[in-house]
Amino acid sequence: MNRVFALWQTAVGKKVAMAVSGILLVAFLISHMASNVLVFTAPEKLDAYAEWLRGFGPLLWVARAGLLALVGIHIAAAWQLTRMARAARPKGYARLEHQVSSYAARTMRYGGVLILVFIVFHILHYTTGDFHPDFVPGEVGRNLVVGMQVKWTAAFYAISMIAIGAHFYHGIWSVFQTLGLNHPSWNRSRVTLTLGLTLVVAGGFLSIPLAALFGLLR
Amino acid sequence: MSETMNLTLKVWRQAGPDAPGEFRSYPAVANEHMSFLEMLDVVNEGLTEQGDDPIAFDHDCREGICGTCSLMINGTPHGPKRAVTTCQLHMRSFKDGDEILIEPWRANAFPVVRDLVVDRAAFDRIIQAGGFISAPTGSSPDGNAIQIPKDDAERSMDAAACIGCGACVAACPNASAMLFTAAKVAHLGLLPQGQPERERRVLSMVHAMDEEGFGGCTNFGECQEACPKEISIDNIALLNRDFVRATLGDRESGVRRTAVM
Secondary structure, eight states: OHHHHHHHTSHHHHHHHHHHHHHHHHHHHHHHHHHHGGGGTOHHHHHHHHHHHHTTTHHHHHHHHHHHHHHHHHHHHHHHHHHHHHHHOSSOOSOOOOSSOOHHHHTHHHHHHHHHHHHHHHHHHHTSOTTOSSOOTTOHHHHHHHHHTSHHHHHHHHHHHHHHHHHHHHHHHHHHHHTTOOOTTTHHHHHHHHHHHIIIIIHHHHHHHHHHHTTOOO | OOOEEEEEEEEEEOSSTTSOOEEEEEEEEEETTSBHHHHHHHHHHHHHHTTOOOOOOOOSSSSSOSOOOOOEETTEETOSSTTOOGGGOBGGGSOTTOEEEEEOOOBTTBOEEETTEEOOHHHHHHHHHHOOOOOOOSSOOOTTSSOOOHHHHHHHHHHHTOOOOOHHHHHOTTOBOHHHHHHHHHHHHTSGGGSTTHHHHHHHHHHHHHHTTOBOOOOOOHHHHHOTTOOOTHHHHHHHHHHHHHHHTOSSSSOSSOOOO
């Protein structure tokens, strides 16, 4: 444990913490997305899935605590690294040209804040039923469809999903680099995997509010 | 005859480390064959003749191998050309009438000494933290006594090409020194001669880098693009891997006896 703490105390270690917590959160989002698109087949299927999840009882709370801890670690590391970066260049340039860094990479910090706001809203929206026009506990599929009929809500979901996509685009590739998973023979696959996961997960999520906005989800 | 070009320089002038600085404009006349530093030399001659202070800038070998010259030129370290130091940048990269903005490297760990000169001793301290390698000295070793795979030798040489100019720090939005430190860690870590101290070296150098107040790496890739020696960010991945392994498996501060349950 001392060694893990020793790792955390360095900038490299904080990046490792971001990478590990990030990739575990990506794993959660894959399952979350895969279950949510069930709404396109039949909203009742989501109810059954939710019922199955609740069957885990106390284990579900372990999973929730775990997710919360991952988000906490991810944010704590990001916060400290941002402060370090700001302190490392107290006086900025009159002009700094970005040559190769992507828009996604440069907006990770702002996108991250938006995603945090979204997570809070999302839990209030679909777990506790705040901001929801007609919330019925247990009717998960119906709640999802009804909640999405509110235009500004669906629009906020869509924007947030694009932010998550951008976060994935830089974040997943970054995981390989930060954890030192680098080899000339499969570096190309890192890009393919990043793009694939970004398109599938963010695209899958995005399809729900978009379908609602275009009147395809009723 | 080469074409003469008239330029306007906007140069950062700062009398000393604690003095406030400001941009000042200077006219410059250059021809396309001049190096960027020669163009500044001519400006400085004019300033000296007028009785003004010449613009202070770092330079030494002027052949692109010493790592002394710097300069943020129009927002890019070492100017607009790829894989080139400022001293090897020629005025043919600019055109008549251009306005050129010249700034020092900006990082807390690289304090401005005067005008465009910054103190890069932080890099020296990171190198010193790396310590020694256990290489036999004295009589020369037999040729090829140590076998090194060609790929390893080449990757090591690529990393060793780092001249420590600081362009990576200058270009990094976080003012991180990861590319520099990674190059230094990799060029020894990839060779058999660097193995005995490999873990100790990466631990000491990364800690030294943090203590100097550089920022963390967020994998922007700007450093690789700015590097006049085209050092690859693959070295950063290697540093990360070595550092994590060395920290989690640190033999020096670890438990020497295994407890029996």
